[in-house]
Each structure stands twice: as C-alpha cells, then as structure tokens.
Amino acid sequence: MNAGSSSSYEQPTVKATKFRNVLSINNADSVDDIHAIIVNDSDDSNLLSSVRRRVQISSEKITTGSLNVLSAKYESLDYDTCENHLLLDEERKKGYKYIIRKSISRWLVFLLIGMCTALIACLIDISIEELSVIKYASLSKNVDKYVTQGKLHVPYALWVLYNVVPVLIGALLVAYGEPIASGSGIPQVKCYLNGVKIPRVVRIKTLIVKSLGVICSVVGGLAGGKEGPMIHSGAVVAAGISQGKSSTFGKDFGVFEFFREDHEKRDFVSGGAAAGVSAAFGAPVGGVLFSLEEGTSFWNQGLTWRIFFASVVSTFTLNAVLSAYHGVPGDLNYPGLLNLGKFDNFGYEFFELPIFLIMGALGGLFGALWNHVNFKITVFRMRYITSRWLKVMEACMVAGVSATVGFLMMFSINDCKPFGQDPTRYPTQLYCEDGQYNVLASIWFQTPEESVRSLFHDPPNTHNALSLACFVLIYFFLAAWTFGLATSNGLFIPTLLTGAAWGRLVSIGIFYVFPNSSIVHPGKYALIGAAAQLGGVVRMTISLTVIIMETTGNITFALPLIVTLIAAKWTGDFFNEGIYDTLIQLWGIPFLHWEPPPLVHNIYASEVMSHPVVTLKCVENVGHIVELLKLSTYNGFPVVDPPLTDQSEVTTYGRIRGLILRSQLIVILKRKIFNETSDDWDNIDVSIFRNEYPRYPTIEDLSISDDEKTYSVDLRPFMNPSPYTVLHSASLPRMFRLFRGLGLRHLPIVNDSNEVIGMVTRKDLARYRVWRHRGRMGVEELLISKE
Numbered sequence: 001m002n003a004g005s006s007s008s009y010e011q012p013t014v015k016a017t018k019f020r021n022v023l024s025i026n027n028a029d030s031v032d033d034i035h036a037i038i039v040n041d042s043d044d045s046n047l048l049s050s051v052r053r054r055v056q057i058s059s060e061k062i063t064t065g066s067l068n069v070l071s072a073k074y075e076s077l078d079y080d081t082c083e084n085h086l087l088l089d090e091e092r093k094k095g096y097k098y099i100i101r102k103s104i105s106r107w108l109v110f111l112l113i114g115m116c117t118a119l120i121a122c123l124i125d126i127s128i129e130e131l132s133v134i135k136y137a138s139l140s141k142n143v144d145k146y147v148t149q150g151k152l153h154v155p156y157a158l159w160v161l162y163n164v165v166p167v168l169i170g171a172l173l174v175a176y177g178e179p180i181a182s183g184s185g186i187p188q189v190k191c192y193l194n195g196v197k198i199p200r201v202v203r204i205k206t207l208i209v210k211s212l213g214v215i216c217s218v219v220g221g222l223a224g225g226k227e228g229p230m231i232h233s234g235a236v237v238a239a240g241i242s243q244g245k246s247s248t249f250g251k252d253f254g255v256f257e258f259f260r261e262d263h264e265k266r267d268f269v270s271g272g273a274a275a276g277v278s279a280a281f282g283a284p285v286g287g288v289l290f291s292l293e294e295g296t297s298f299w300n301q302g303l304t305w306r307i308f309f310a311s312v313v314s315t316f317t318l319n320a321v322l323s324a325y326h327g328v329p330g331d332l333n334y335p336g337l338l339n340l341g342k343f344d345n346f347g348y349e350f351f352e353l354p355i356f357l358i359m360g361a362l363g364g365l366f367g368a369l370w371n372h373v374n375f376k377i378t379v380f381r382m383r384y385i386t387s388r389w390l391k392v393m394e395a396c397m398v399a400g401v402s403a404t405v406g407f408l409m410m411f412s413i414n415d416c417k418p419f420g421q422d423p424t425r426y427p428t429q430l431y432c433e434d435g436q437y438n439v440l441a442s443i444w445f446q447t448p449e450e451s452v453r454s455l456f457h458d459p460p461n462t463h464n465a466l467s468l469a470c471f472v473l474i475y476f477f478l479a480a481w482t483f484g485l486a487t488s489n490g491l492f493i494p495t496l497l498t499g500a501a502w503g504r505l506v507s508i509g510i511f512y513v514f515p516n517s518s519i520v521h522p523g524k525y526a527l528i529g530a531a532a533q534l535g536g537v538v539r540m541t542i543s544l545t546v547i548i549m550e551t552t553g554n555i556t557f558a559l560p561l562i563v564t565l566i567a568a569k570w571t572g573d574f575f576n577e578g579i580y581d582t583l584i585q586l587w588g589i590p591f592l593h594w595e596p597p598p599l600v601h602n603i604y605a606s607e608v609m610s611h612p613v614v615t616l617k618c619v620e621n622v623g624h625i626v627e628l629l630k631l632s633t634y635n636g637f638p639v640v641d642p643p644l645t646d647q648s649e650v651t652t653y654g655r656i657r658g659l660i661l662r663s664q665l666i667v668i669l670k671r672k673i674f675n676e677t678s679d680d681w682d683n684i685d686v687s688i689f690r691n692e693y694p695r696y697p698t699i700e701d702l703s704i705s706d707d708e709k710t711y712s713v714d715l716r717p718f719m720n721p722s723p724y725t726v727l728h729s730a731s732l733p734r735m736f737r738l739f740r741g742l743g744l745r746h747l748p749i750v751n752d753s754n755e756v757i758g759m760v761t762r763k764d765l766a767r768y769r770v771w772r773h774r775g776r777m778g779v780e781e782l783l784i785s786k787e
C-alpha cells in the first residue's frame with residue numbers, strides 16, 4: 001500500500017473516551033485470542049478509522065527472496081538507558097570514584113579492543129601468507145614441470161585440490177559450526193549498530209569460525225578477501241572484552257560489570273568495527289568514518305575520541321607485529337592487512353576529472369549489475385540450497401570452478417612478458433619463451449590482494465587488453481557467485497580487483513586514442529576503476545574515500561576519489577540499493593536508515609501505532625505477569641495506573657507511569673522479588689540484571705508455584721520511570737528521528753491526558769520504506785512475516 005494514499009487523512013482529535021477497548025490480557029486465553037481481540041477492535045466503529053492493524057502473515061504466504069517483507073523474529077536492542085531506582089541508588093552509593101573507575105575502564109577496554117583486533121588480524125594474515133607461499137610456489141613449479149611433458153592435467157588436478165580442500169574445511173566450519181560467520185559480516189554488524197539483535201553475531205564461537213574460515217577461503221583461492229571479516233572480528237572482540245565474561249564458556253572474570261548493557265556494548269562494538277577497518281586497511285581515520293557512516297546512530301565527541309584511539313592502537317599493533325614478522329621490526333611499514341603500495345608519484349590533470357566522473361558512473365553501473373547478479377544468486381540459494389551439505393558442496397564447486405577458469409585463461413591466452421618488468425613472486429614460464437613469464441599465471445598464482453597490488457603498480461604495457469578483458473568478465477561473475485557462499489570472505493578485494501582490471505583497460509583505451517599522452521599511467525586508472533567498482537557495489541562515500549586515501553598514502557587523490565565515488569553511488573542508486581542494504585532487506589531485518597522516508601509528515605502516530613496496548617499496573621499480580629509473558633511475545637510493557645470506568649461504563653486508558661521490559665520481568669520472577677516474601681532489599685541492585693545479561697532465561701525456564709502466582713510485585717523500582725513518549729498526533733518522521741537518534745526500542749503513544757493509547761516499535765517504523773526503481777520513487781509499506 002502506498003503511504004501517500006493517506007493524504008486525505010485528517011488529524012484525529014483523540015479523547016480517552018473514544019477508545020473503549022483496552023485490551024485485558026486476563027480475558028485472553030491464548031495468543032490467538034489476543035490477535036482476535038486486536039482484529040475485533042479494528043472493526044469497532046468507535047475506533048479511529050485510520051488506526052492501522054499490523055498484518056502478520058505466515059511464512060508460507062511469503063515468496064522467498066521478497067524484498068518487501070519484514071521478519072518479526074528480529075528483536076531490538078535497547079540503547080536507551082533505563083534510569084530506574086536501582087540505577088540511581090547505585091550512583092548515589094558509589095559516588096564520583098565509581099565514575100572515574102568506569103571512565104578509566106572504558107579507555108582500557110578500547111585499548112584492549114585495538115590490540116586484540118590487530119593480533120587476530122596478524123594471525124589471519126600470517127597464516128594466509130605462509131599457506132599461500134606453499135600453495136602457489138608448488139603450483140608454479142608443477143605447471144612448469146609438467147607443461148613440457150604435456151601432462152597438463154597434473155597441475156590442474158593439483159590446483160583444484162589445493163583450492164577445494166581448504167574451502168571444504170572452511171565451509172564445514174561455517175555450515176555446521178556457526179552459519180552466522182559466513183560472508184563478510186558487515187551487514188550483520190551494521191544491523192547490530194543500528195539496534196537490531198542478530199542472534200549469535202558477537203559470540204566467541206562466531207569469532208573462532210570466522211577467523212579460521214577466512215584463512216581457509218583465501219588460501220582456497222576463492223574470489224574473496226579478509227577485510228570484511230576483520231571488521232566483524234573486531235566487533236566480536238569488542239563485545240567480548242567489554243563484558244568481562246564469556247557466556248559461552250560460563251566464565252565471569254568479575255570485571256567491567258558496569259558495561260553489561262546494550263548501550264555500553266554498542267559503543268564498544270562500534271570501536272571494534274573501526275579497529276577492524278583500521279587493521280584491515282591501515283586506515284584509522286577511515287575506521288572511525290566507517291563506524292560513523294555505516295553504523296552508529298548515536299555519536300558524541302567522547303565516543304569519537306575513544307574509537308579513534310582504538311583504531312590507532314589497532315593499526316600500530318598490527319604494524320609492529322607484521323614488521324617484526326617480515327624481519328624489519330623497526331621499520332613499521334605494514335600498517336594494514338591490505339597494502340596497496342604507495343602512490344607517491346601519481347598526480348592528475350584537470351582534464352582527467354571528467355574521465356574519472358565517467359569512470360565513477362561506469363562503476364555505479366557495473367556495481368548495480370553485480371548487486372543484481374548477486375541478489376539473484378542469493379535468492380536461488382535461499383530457495384534451493386537450504387541444507388548444510390548442499391552449502392558445503394556449493395562452496396567446493398566454486399573453489400573448483402575458480403581453479404578451472406584460472407587454468408583455462410592461463411593456458412588459452414599466451415600473454416608473455418620479459419622477466420624483471422613486474423615484481424611477480426612466482427614467475428611461471430608456461431608456453432613463453434626463455435627469459436619470459438606468463439602474466440596471467442602471475443595474477444592467478446597469488447592471493448587476490450597481491451593481484452590488486454600488481455594491477456596498481458605493474459608498469460605500463462605489462463598486461464594486454466584481451467587478458468584484462470577476459471579477467472574482468474570472469475572475475476566479475478566469480479566474485480558475484482562467491483559472495484554469499486557458506487564461507488567467511490568479504491567482497492572488498494575481489495571488487496577492487498575487478499575494478500582495477502577494467503580501470504587498466506580504460507587506460508589502455510585512452511592511450512590508444514592519445515598515444516602521446518604521458519600522464520595516462522595505468523596504475524592511476526586502475527585505482528580509480530577499483531574505487532568506482534567498490535563504490536558501485538557498497539555505495540559508501542566518505543569512509544571509502546578516506547580508506548583508499550590512507551591505504552595508498554596519496555592525499556592528492558582525494559578529489560578524484562570523491563568525484564568517482566559520488567558518481568558511482570548516484571548511478572548505482574538509480575538502479576538498486578547497495579549490496580549490504582539489499583541483503584538486509586532480503587533477510588527482512590527491520591533496519592532504520594539515516595533519514596525517514598520523504599513526504600510522510602502526514603502519517604501520524606495514531607496510524608502507525610499498535611493498539612490496544614498490553615499494559616501492566618504498578619503493583620501487579622505474579623500469575624498475571626506469568627500468563628502475559630507466556631501468551632504474548634512483546635518485549636516491553638507500559639506500566640500504567642489502573643484504567644477507570646465512569647458512570648456511562650466508558651473505560652479510560654491507564655495513565656503512563658513507566659515502561660518495563662520482558663527481560664526485567666523475567667529476572668524479577670526468577671529472583672522471586674515478591675511483595676509478600678522479599679524483604680531483603682539491601683541485596684537487590686542493578687547487578688541482578690547485569691548478571692543475567694545478555695542471555696536472559698525464558699519464561700518457560702522459570703518455575704513459579706501456584707501459591708506464588710497469587711503474590712504481587714511492585715514494578716516501580718525496576719521500571720524505567722520516564723520512558724520517551726509522544727502524542728498521538730506526532731508525525732512519522734518525528735518518531736523516526738527519536739527512535740534512530742536515541743536508539744529506542746519501545747515508544748508508547750499517549751493521548752492528551754497522558755494515557756497510553758498505542759505502542760510503536762522499530763518494526764512499525766521500519767515498515768515504511770523508500771522505494772526506488774529506475775529513477776522513480778515512492779514510499780511502500782512492508783508486510784511483517786512471523787518468521
């Protein structure tokens with residue numbers, strides 16, 4: 001339904017008496033009953049006609065791969081601090097010493113995040129390097145040995161084996177060990193920072209599988225890189241260290257308890273993601289900007305400082321360790337995993353800017369095509385490659401195909417160059433004359449990252465146009481097929497590689513038209529092509545410009561890069577969303593973008609909200625709470641004064657007194673803090689909630705006796721006494737900004753008498769989405785699926 005269709009809507013004058021149907025959970029026997037009441041209410045002529053019902057549809061009715069369905073299974077994180085009495089008591093008791101301790105601990109945690117992220121990056125890098133040396137040296141030797149004997153099948157079989165075995169291990173780990181560790185992990189981290197709880201995304205097991213998985217994928221020769229996974233690893237490291245405990249291993253170190261809440265953890269995770277970028281690219285500023293551009297909705301000066309600190313520590317630690325590993329400990333020449341080499345001698349002329357602009361637009365076009373191809377493949381996978389063994393088989397198949405196409409290219413295109421032109425590591429002679437080596441073999445017999453470096457820095461005329469064109473075509477589709485496999489690998493490197501190859505092709509074209517032009521260095525065009533292609537796929541602008549600038553160490557290129565990336569983004573956006581946003585939509589995650597959809601000021605809270613609201617009283621019956629938690633799936637309940645019924649039998653709504661979360665109710669029930677039995681208030685403080693965080697028991701895990709069900713609980717010390725609320729007449733953009741800016745989870749809607757008449761959560765807002773297609777634009781309202 002187009003939200004614009006509500007333009008004839010008149011702002012409602014909501015009076016408490018107009019709503020007579022406060023949902024009484026006591027009268028509902030099952031979830032179905034609750035839904036029945038909700039649906040019946042919507043037929044009630046006394047209700048505002050414009051109050052929309054949430055339409056939940058069962059998963060069978062949804063076509064897999066639909067982009068306009070939100071999944072109800074994703075819960076939100078609560079970034080708003082619950083300032084309940086327990087928290088205030090803690091502040092009062094502990095005083096300023098506590099604040100200073102907390103603040104020092106915070107810096108310490110960011111330091112540890114930077115160091116640990118870098119150490120993991122080093123481990124991954126060194127393992128990949130060592131294993132790749134063995135693999136490619138052996139391949140290069142065997143090709144030259146068997147080619148003279150005419151036994152080409154031997155090196156081919158060897159290559160397939162060297163690819164398939166590591167990929168098989170990596171895929172088994174991911175598919176059977178931890179599926180959330182597949183891919184780059186950037187969309188998941190993005191969602192986490194946006195406020196969506198993605199199950200198991202920041203667990204230690206995910207980190208282990210991710211790190212081993214990425215080593216296997218890169219060594220296995222997949223068209224993937226280690227940079228994206230590094231960002232995910234940084235996020236997991238941050239989430240782990242900052243909590244001072246591991247739920248997986250059941251170990252509590254008794255430190256950093258004050259950081260055990262969503263808000264604090266989110267800040268550390270943004271630091272971890274930035275440290276990951278910094279380690280991956282040697283780009284500390286790029287890391288900070290990445291966290292800003294891609295994730296964190298809430299930003300302040302203190303946080304910027306700390307994130308920058310973690311990023312710098314990360315790149316420094318990585319530099320120190322890798323320099324020592326490469327035998328030059330004092331040199332500090334290895335700031336990031338991705339080393340694109342220095343672009344010191346490259347400049348550009350004004351007349352080249354339009355060329356860069358066109359290349360940017362081309363990148364946007366190719367990027368949009370790449371996203372489309374990858375989207376189609378992902379949908380196919382979601383429909384047909386569902387079992388774990390099929391996923392493993394697919395990964396092995398791609399590994400085999402990668403070796404096959406490389407082999408075919410190498411043997412069918414005889415692109416020979418004399419030794420010494422290109423600093424290739426394993427010069428393979430193949431069918432070339434003595435003193436020459438096969439250029440394509442040298443591209444394939446190295447990690448994709450080294451290939452990017454070669455394309456950037458190989459002297460002019462190293463590659464001929466035909467081999468580059470074939471390489472672009474093959475790598476484009478190979479990378480699109482690889483991204484999304486059940487393996488841990490990112491898309492930065494294959495995308496840069498594709499872009500660098502067509503960028504070099506452009507330079508060959510320009511050189512063909514202007515043979516005397518001395519300014520056209522292919523490396524420069526490879527860089528612009530790489531940036532354009534990456535920009536077209538991921539659609540990041542600021543962070544990508546800075547990351548590339550930092551990685552290449554050339555500040556002069558800021559303008560060409562930003563021109564290219566903006567052109568790529570705009571062109572790409574004309575056709576579809578960036579790849580991360582496409583995946584987020586495909587998974588049905590209720591993601592809130594930076595801005596609300598345009599032209600929706602005429603949609604009011606009273607239309608968006610759910611109604612009636614399931615509420616609780618300040619002092620509530622235990623049995624009632626237990627039933628409520630069993631029957632409903634809601635995670636937040638407004639706490640209200642009991643509704644009153646006047647003489648004309650019209651029931652009012654309860655006036656808002658606070659908001660309590662399901663997790664809090666569970667902890668209260670688990671601890672049995674009942675008015676009738678609990679008088680030990682000295683032992684009740686915020687730590688009872690922190691100890692259970694983040695994996696709270698479910699209501700089914702608790703045992704409450706029949707006697708206890710007759711008791712009552714005073715919710716006032718535990719609830720958030722001042723939740724953010726808005727009036728029924730608030731517009732959708734206003735609610736959106738409040739939600740996005742403050743990282744809210746529940747937003748009760750009140751009437752003029754401050755009585756709760758509705759509830760808005762992230763899903764209610766995320767379901768209004770901008771829709772773009774080939775330059776046309778609108779707002780669509782998404783369906784919500786139960787799964």
Ligand code: ATP
Nearest residue numbers: 054075076610613614634635636637759760761763
């Ligand atoms: P989340 O899943 O975001 O952690 P939640 O489980 O409380 O929070 P959602 O799953 O987002 O809520 O909500 C699903 C629908 O239920 C939304 O349309 C929301 O407005 C509605 N809703 C949430 N809480 C209540 C409540 N206490 N009473 C009535 N409706 C509610």
